[in-house]
Amino acid sequence: MGVRTTARIVGAQLRLSCLEALAYRVGFWSDGVVGVLWGAIGVIPLLVAIEHRPDVAGWSAWELMLLSGLFMVVSGIFSGFLQPALRASMEHIRRGSLDYLLLRPVSPLVLCLVADFAPWSGLEIIAGISLCVVSLAKLGVSPSFAELGLAAAVFAAGIIALYALGIMALALSFRALRLQNLTDFMETLLDFARWPTSAFSGPLKAFFTFVIPFAVMTTRPAEGLLGRLDVSSAAVAVTTSLVLMSLAWILWRRSLRLYTSASS
Amino acid sequence: MAQPAVVAKGLSKRFEVARRGAGVGAALRALFRRETEVVDAVVDLSLSIEAGERVGLLGPNGAGKTTTLKMLAGLLHPTGGSLEVVGYEPRRRSPDFLRSIAMVMGHKRQLSWDLPAIDTFELHRVVYDIGREDYRRRLDQLVTLLRVSEIIHKPVRTLSLGERMKCELVAALLHGPRVLFLDEPTLGMDVSMQLALRDFIRAYNEEHGATVVLTSHYMEDVAALCPRIVVIDGGALRFDGGLGELTRRIRPRRRIRVAADRIPELAALSELGAVIERHAGSLVLDVEPGAIERVVPELLALPGSRDLEVRDAPLEEVMRELFDRPTEERG
Numbered sequence: 001m002g003v004r005t006t007a008r009i010v011g012a013q014l015r016l017s018c019l020e021a022l023a024y025r026v027g028f029w030s031d032g033v034v035g036v037l038w039g040a041i042g043v044i045p046l047l048v049a050i051e052h053r054p055d056v057a058g059w060s061a062w063e064l065m066l067l068s069g070l071f072m073v074v075s076g077i078f079s080g081f082l083q084p085a086l087r088a089s090m091e092h093i094r095r096g097s098l099d100y101l102l103l104r105p106v107s108p109l110v111l112c113l114v115a116d117f118a119p120w121s122g123l124e125i126i127a128g129i130s131l132c133v134v135s136l137a138k139l140g141v142s143p144s145f146a147e148l149g150l151a152a153a154v155f156a157a158g159i160i161a162l163y164a165l166g167i168m169a170l171a172l173s174f175r176a177l178r179l180q181n182l183t184d185f186m187e188t189l190l191d192f193a194r195w196p197t198s199a200f201s202g203p204l205k206a207f208f209t210f211v212i213p214f215a216v217m218t219t220r221p222a223e224g225l226l227g228r229l230d231v232s233s234a235a236v237a238v239t240t241s242l243v244l245m246s247l248a249w250i251l252w253r254r255s256l257r258l259y260t261s262a263s264s
Numbered sequence: 265m266a267q268p269a270v271v272a273k274g275l276s277k278r279f280e281v282a283r284r285g286a287g288v289g290a291a292l293r294a295l296f297r298r299e300t301e302v303v304d305a306v307v308d309l310s311l312s313i314e315a316g317e318r319v320g321l322l323g324p325n326g327a328g329k330t331t332t333l334k335m336l337a338g339l340l341h342p343t344g345g346s347l348e349v350v351g352y353e354p355r356r357r358s359p360d361f362l363r364s365i366a367m368v369m370g371h372k373r374q375l376s377w378d379l380p381a382i383d384t385f386e387l388h389r390v391v392y393d394i395g396r397e398d399y400r401r402r403l404d405q406l407v408t409l410l411r412v413s414e415i416i417h418k419p420v421r422t423l424s425l426g427e428r429m430k431c432e433l434v435a436a437l438l439h440g441p442r443v444l445f446l447d448e449p450t451l452g453m454d455v456s457m458q459l460a461l462r463d464f465i466r467a468y469n470e471e472h473g474a475t476v477v478l479t480s481h482y483m484e485d486v487a488a489l490c491p492r493i494v495v496i497d498g499g500a501l502r503f504d505g506g507l508g509e510l511t512r513r514i515r516p517r518r519r520i521r522v523a524a525d526r527i528p529e530l531a532a533l534s535e536l537g538a539v540i541e542r543h544a545g546s547l548v549l550d551v552e553p554g555a556i557e558r559v560v561p562e563l564l565a566l567p568g569s570r571d572l573e574v575r576d577a578p579l580e581e582v583m584r585e586l587f588d589r590p591t592e593e594r595g
Contacts, residue, residue: 105362
């Protein structure tokens with residue numbers, strides 16, 4: 001399936017999800033208010049931490065704010081795109097309505113990954129980007145094109161890793177039908193991405209770098225923007241993501257073959 | 265010679281299903297040790313369907329009809345045998361194959377629940393890469409045939425079951441499939457809606473030459489739509505042929521209906537055939553084929569005899585008789 005076709009289908013599905021979100025007025029506005037509050041409350045632990053100490057694991061207050069901005073972007077992508085899509089797809093698998101997705105002449109994985117969308121999470125993404133811009137301005141840092149490119153590459157790798165973990169959870173749900181809470185578990189783990197990887201030590205650091213690279217999704221791009229990321233660290237982040245995505249793809253293909261649908 | 269729409273040879277599907285006893289204890293034990301059993305849903309099924317045919321798959325619950333249909337549509341991978349649908353191997357789910365088929369399931373929906381059906385149609389336009397002109401033309405055609413021009417603009421959740429199914433059919437047919445798989449399309453519908461859908465399916469098949477494979481628990485659907493019947497039971501093929509042939513094989517007696525001013529007593533009727541219904545002004549008898557020539561004149565000779573009708577037994581009764589037989593006698 002070509003990139004243009006994929007983009008058109010993603011666009012059409014997102015349009016449909018937006019229309020669904022707009023179908024219920026009260027639900028739409030309450031989702032918005034909850035989304036804004038959720039994002040704001042999430043920054044409070046960070047504010048408490050930097051009020052009592054000048055830095056955390058070598059990161060100054062505004063550097064942590066930059067990290068927090070990146071976290072908000074990742075979190076917005078997760079709660080706006082990946083989590084609703086995973087929940088909807090897992091429900092499709094449980095009820096057997098995945099049949100209709102499989103009947104369409106496009107990649108079922110793409111259809112699953114855009115099965116639902118929470119438009120209000122866009123606010124969290126915008127707020128996160130704004131916080132990054134403000135933090136960089138306060139730090140007096142203006143990244144070069146090369147630094148921006150490196151940061152963008154590792155950020156993209158982080159998002160790929162996030163989606164790889166989501167695909168693995170989805171693939172598992174073919175075997176165990178009630179795994180919606182896995183997405184809540186992912187959301188909880190994602191919270192660790194608020195903190196720099198240097199705040200963790202030993203096995204926990206390795207875990208959040210290679211196995212579930214949530215910390216890499218924010219720490220490495222922030223380091224890139226601050227001009228502290230070397231190419232080898234970026235390469236490790238990209239490689240980790242690609243390995244995870246390959247594993248996720250294999251697991252997805254195997255699971256699809258095992259799909260038994262639901263009885264009539 | 266045109267290529268057959270479906271060719272299945274020795275098709276099989278085996279499932280491993282979990283089983284546990286009733287109650288909390290069994291549920292708790294199943295958390296740690298899960299018992300499974302193997303179910304052969306489809307066994308060595310061979311079948312060929314020509315392009316443009318309308319075929320009804322019949323069988324009792326759990327016979328393997330839906331499993332067969334899902335293998336034909338590429339939703340389930342066969343455990344054994346070979347299968348080709350319009351020249352493609354369905355399990356490979358090639359985009360060209362998926363563009364050639366459509367499936368409608370009466371117990372599942374693909375339309376977005378909270379939105380008008382027209383929004384899902386638009387998604388299908390993009391997914392099936394239908395040009396805007398073609399899309400408008402096909403949509404107009406389907407909407408006119410099914411008389412749904414108003415309801416496609418209402419949220420699906422506000423539609424009746426029949427209206428929703430009509431919209432599901434529009435969604436399934438927008439891309440002009442060559443093969444249409446229908447799994448219980450009239451499930452839960454009232455009689456008038458069933459008739460409307462049957463008329464539409466027949467018209468679509470005749471106009472576009474599309475192959476239709478149908479499963480339905482409503483025997484009238486199958487009798488009215490499908491000149492060819494495939495009976496599946498216990499996952500295996502039990503009969504493949506015309507409706508008349510099936511009826512004559514399973515229930516050769518003909519059913520005679522007659523109205524008359526005076527109906528003879530039961531004792532006198534027993535010589536004519538098996539009495540199914542006897543009322544003051546009407547009579548229904550099942551008569552052996554060889555006795556028709558003798559019985560019909562006798563019934564016509566009744567005082568005020570009128571409206572005499574000789575028919576095959578209803579399909580429901582034929583199927584009931586078939587499935588009530590021991591398995592070895594069904595073939």
